[in-house]
Amino acid sequence: MQNLLISLLESSLAMSAIALVYMAIAPLLSKKFTAKGLYYAWLVIVVGLIIPFRIHPQESAININTLIPGLKAASGSFGEHAVSAATVTSLVIPWSVLAGSLWLVGAIVFIAYHAVRHRRFLRMVKRWSDEITAPLVLSTLQDVQTKLGIRRQIGLKVCPGISSPMLMGFARPVILLPAGNLPADQLELILQHELVHFKRGDVWVSVKLAWAVI
Structure with missing residues (x-):
């Protein structure tokens, strides 16, 4: 449990730093790389946030124990000298249990x-x-699907409760x-935009982003 939490913290810090750097240089990268390339670069960062395990040398670039030196001490054995009640509590309950419980509660609240x-x-x-049953609209949808090579049937509805x-x-x-x-010209562009999202699997990417936030 303790090793897993340390691995999570180290990978989260490392990938968050990479994400901040990427966001800072994104305007420069957009001049040399396509939007698709920048999109997949973000996916790599998201996967890095989701998967806490890394293949790395014995010394990590970011060592959580050096950043928070008191974490492991809190899970050690009871000292010989008298301490305060708060310190006794921190010694009795390992920091990994407290941190894991806090993360679990936060994840449950977020998901709920x-x-x-x-x-x-x-x-x-x-x-x-x-x-939507209008023949012209359905024909436009079918034409765009054919251009994008999408064979699966995609539904089309109108909903007054959304703004876009x-x-x-x-x-x-x-x-x-x-x-x-x-x-008609805007409709074709809108349908093409949404179908590109479908072809790229962006609905699943949204799930990955939510999991990365957790």
């Missing part, structure tokens, strides 16, 4: 909060969205459009 919000959103979409187009769903992907008439 976003699960409730997502459930409310799904209920709103189910109640207020309507299938979005893609949602894993088993049954659907594109949601806000209420209001869209010009």
Whole structure:
């Protein structure tokens, strides 16, 4: 448990530093690399945040024990000298248990909060969205799918409760459009944008980002 937490802290610090540097130099990189290349670079950072294990030499670049020297001392045996009640408590309960418990509670609260919000959103979409049956719109969707080489059928609905187009769903992907008439040229660009998200698997990337935050 203690080794796992130390590994999590070290990798989180290292990848957070890399992410900050990447964000700082992103404007320069955008002049030399494509948006797709920058996108996959972010994915590497996200995966690094999710996976705490590294293949590294015996000495880590960032050693959590040097940053927080009292962590391991808190889990040591009881000293010979008298100490305060707070110190006794920290000695009886290892720091790894306290830190692990705090992380677990935070993760549960984070997941519960976003699960409730997502459930409310799904209920709103189910109640207020309507299938789009206009032949011209469906034909445009089919044409864009054919250009992008997407054979899977993607649903298309209009939902007054959203302010911008979005893609949602894993088993049954659907594109949601806000209420209001869209010009034909804008509609094709919007559908292409959302279908590129589907082809790249960005819905799964959103899940990875949420897991990285945890």
